[in-house]
Each structure stands twice: as C-alpha cells, then as structure tokens.
Amino acid sequence: MSVATYTVTGMTCGHCVSSVTEEVSEVPGVTDVKIDLATGRVDVTTDGPVEDSLIHAAVEEAGYKVV
Amino acid sequence: MSVATYTVTGMTCGHCVSSVTEEVSEVPGVTDVKIDLATGRVDVTTDGPVEDSLIHAAVEEAGYKVV
Secondary structure: OEEEEEEEEOOOOHHHHHHHHHHHHOOOOEEEEEEEOOOOEEEEEEOOOOOHHHHHHHHHHHOOEEO | OEEEEEEEEOOOOHHHHHHHHHHHHOOOOEEEEEEEOOOOEEEEEEOOOOOHHHHHHHHHHHOOEEO
C-alpha cells in the first residue's frame, strides 16, 4: 500500500470533490481517495504501482487539472 | 406563463447550477429554470401562481440561499 499526493486545480465545491473522487477511485489499483477542497490536495492510496498518467487522466476526465 | 427572478448565493460551479435547477424544477407549476452562474441570477418560469417560499425552500434544499 502506498499513498501519492497530487494538487488539483479548479475544484470549487463539494460536487467537484465528489466528481474527482469518483473518477480517481475507478483507476485500477486505487483503494482510497482523500481530497482537501481548500488546498486542492488529493491523496491517492493504491495497493500496487499505478501510473501517474492514469491519475492525471482520471482527474481530467472529471473536468479538472493536476498541477 | 410568468417569469420570476431570484438571486442565489453560494453557487460556484456547474454542479451547483445543476443542483439548483433540479430542485427548483420539481416545484409544482415550474416549467423552466435558467441560471447564470456568474451573477447568481435564477429565472423561474411558471404556468400559474407559485409561492415564493416554495422556490426559496427548493433552493435551500439544494444547499444554497436566495438573497
């Protein structure tokens, strides 16, 4: 198990947090997603190696951006 | 048919607009809801008399406030 931290811009409300949580949670290997709306901090827990690019793609699928 | 205009605070993104649109659309007599996110302006079209308090309650149900 490991945790990777990303910063995501553009989230403005709880609905945005839900959208990002939902998309990132669907990436294979992801077991937990924690988001702090105020700072844009996204902690992604995985049970094995997960490509950064898949997390970035999931965030973009939700309509936001990893910086 | 008549249109009443309200100002709603707290909407920050398209998800917020969707929530308010959904709740206000469910008020009996409401036939159309148009929202401008930038200004918070909500135009509610009705096909008969609708109590202001029902619109206010629907907005609050969505998690926002009429000013």
